[in-house]
Amino acid sequence: MRITVRRTWAVVGALLLLPLSTVAAQAGSADPLSADQVAKMSPERQAEVLAPLRAAAEAVAKVGGSTRSDVYTQVALGTDYRSVKVYLTDVSAGADFLADVRRTAPRVDTGLIDVVAGKKTRKQLDAEITALTSRRDLPFDIALAGPSVDGGTIDLMVDDPAAARAYFATPSVAKDREEASATPLRITESTGAAPLSRENDSAPFYAAAALGPSYGGRSQCTSGIPAISTWDGRQWLVTAGHCYNVGDHVYAVGGNYVGQVKFKRPEIDSLFIETPTYRYTWDGVDAAGYVRYLNGVRNVAVNDFTCQLGYNSKVVCNIRTVYAGNATWPIDGYTIRGSYGVPHYGGIVGRGGDSGGPVITINDPDSRQLNGIISYGTGCNAAKECSGGVAWVDVWSIFNNFAIKLNPS
Template identity: 30%
Template sequence: MTGQTRYADTAPYFAGGHITSGGYSCTTGIPVANNSGGGFAIITASHCAHTGAVIYNGAGTREGTVSEYHENWDAAKYPVSSSGAYEFDGSPSANDPRPLSGTKYSYNGDSVCQDGYTSGVICGIQVVNQDVQNFMVSGPRYHNTFAVRGVIGRRANSTAVRPGDSGGLVFAIPYSGASVREVRGIVSASVDGHSDEIFWTEALDIYNTFHVHLV
């Protein structure tokens, strides 16, 4: 893990890294491996990049090219040479990778964190709607709006998400003081422009759609 940073991540790629494509900045989400046939990939938000889009790290080094995307989960997959089950923890400038272990759905009352390259890690987000259908997502790159299924969380009177966090990892800390992070999903959007509310899509649904698993 020596030398890996949010801004200029190198293989094996982690969650929480800065990526760019088509002049837009987003965040690496879930590091995955294919269920069959081998190979590694990163999951990010589909409103950031569609099939054929080339993904670069923040320093301009190519990571991969999007092979498929699914708007119903606002998720895109791009194969990489290798990915690692870690997320860049802490502030945007911190270099403190923490291991990922396990994946679960989120339920009302759960407390989660999100890890976007703009915000770094933000915790204290409480699930307020565990199954939102037809949430409308749009992005400036493709100028389209589409319906997505996922979860809404709120961080009362505090910022939960910022521009550029899209695609980043949503995770839970399974017990007090735990160093491991439990995967929940990827950041999709703020809710009606309110920065204290965040919408994300669930990792288990994404795994089933792309036929992948946490690396």
Template identity: 30%
Template sequence: MKRSTRIAVALATAATLAGLLPVSPAQAAGTTYTDAEIAAMTPAAQDRLLGPLRRVANAVDAFGREGGAAYYSGLALDGNHGSVTVYLTDTGRKDAVLAAARRSDKGADVSLLRFARGAYSRKELQAAREQVLDRPSLVATSIESVSVPPTGEGLKVRVAQGTALTAAKAPAQLFGVPVTVETVQGSGEDKSRRRDERPWIGGAALTASYQNDAWTCTSGIPARRNYDNRWFLITAAHCYNEGDEIYTGPEGGGRNHVGRLAYEHQLYDAAAIDTSNTGPTLSWVWEGGQDNATDAPIDGYKYSYYGDWVCQSGFTSGQVCGIHVLGPDVKWTGSNGQKHRGVEGVKDDGIPSRGGDSGGLVWTYTSNGRQARGLVSWGDPWGTMRWTEATDILGAWGMSLA
């Protein structure tokens, strides 16, 4: 869609309790895929394979976060075999979960669900994680991150190489739950198209008023506030400060004013730029390289689940796909000293994010466009990336996609 048209539009491994592994509509009987085969699929092929799994996962997770919180550990997508494993501390609650999923989405295929035992609920593990983060010295001299796995077996604490440990390497018991400590290769860093114009969309280069020699971060979620329809463009909170005037990246001797940074949410590493005085936002995202970019519509937003695959559209990288979700609930401290919470993914054959990608949209392909998952927040040079989730960000501010 041309920019003028966009403006017009904007203005107007536990024991399985069920039988054989199920087959998704896109998976022939007996077919299995390796991770490498899924990563190499086109986005459209990934959607055909994973779409039914994502749909039923959304139905289950909506119940697990509320009505089933006392016994819901999490869930994991298994695109290799075409199933979704739901982990419950009380597997006798399986029928209640199935019934809730059917009520939530009558079109979701619950035959794709498999159930397994989770040792602890996600609610229990999240509470224990807060205590570990409040008293890190019980584990090590410095903690890099703490993850809650979907299987519910305990907390995973990561420390940088050379960090002195004060707890057994694996597994230790803290605050009533098992805690496994692992060492990672050094520390990562926060991740930050060129001179964009209204309507403002995701994937564009951003700078602050006091920065004019290069881009520093990327725009992510084009949004509007529900109660007054005011427009906002959301990026990462660690990039700028509340009250900053935000501009596009420089090009041709100038840059364009996007708006004033009105709100920050540190837990979700999100910053809302009020664009109401400069122009509307539109639910599209830049993709491709810095100088040969294309754009595509954003079609809704959902959570990311273990086993899923995503892409990201940070300005530096342009577009990176084949990122495998392996940590659906991770908490860490960013470069600004603030605790952030989100999702972790790994790209086995390259680097998923680079400096300047921060705030960029994380998404997955659907038949109608790109489904938003969140904002690039953190990455390391060895293939790991973390993002905060669009559902949490928009919900916290009472916003929707533009």
């Protein structure tokens, strides 16, 4: 079932509101376009042609994710690249849905939107996929899972399709899925999958990513602060000053180009790589890690507990602050001032290559507060594993010296 919306007057109204470039794009050829044709366009031309569709799709997604999540399945650009398809489990709700879109984004041309029948809501599909991927007793690994655009199937990319099919054909599993009206599965083989991780971060760059080159499986240094200048808007990735020199080109351990070192402040053991950034940090105890938002900054107090996220150590917590802002240590002939903490329960608190990585406070389950960047370790052995303590340059020292803030603020 489909709701067909008359477009003539909607388009006329939109023409009065849209920018001239968008109007020109809509007023041009109305012939359908193929994906190949769109792919061959320059990015600028794509932006012109797809602008009204993208605006409509974004508004649809906002409504579908909020006021009408009860019927919303998915949104897609039409395969003709002249329309937008919104999949709803109840197409009779289409008129009300489009009214919500108009209220949310009055400038959007809702005449471009076709309402198409969906099988299940996005919330229902998300719950099913989560139930599948969170299981730890499966005789196969799921590399990727996602629903078809109409919600009629769930696609599973797995390492062993035969094992997956046999598992879902097991009488007890099949019965449970039938009773739950589970969405049909489409199983394909994963031909090789790896997480995009802090080993090979890409723009916009985050804190706690591995900066190359790599020595013996360890990164040379770790990214520390995704920043932006308060005076000219240039974006920076901050790491320890002893890691590189001005003019050096820096790469992630995995090979992605990060950017060039433009400034260095050896008195605070900090340097500044010009590159796009965003205020997240890599976290987690494995190489892949996950990301957490940086919700703010502060300098720590004595007896406070912090964590350090240097790439080679991953996550080390229960670092008890002994000196707050008044510790000093030597780096390349300079006396660096900052804070110092010890591992409260002993053990390795830092490793070579952690330098530049963030010292953070976990003040929220889903975000982190930045305290500074790692500079120095004590009690280190020949392998540069340090059990005495770790020192860091306080975040406000860096912010005030180089006039930066978290990007975006």
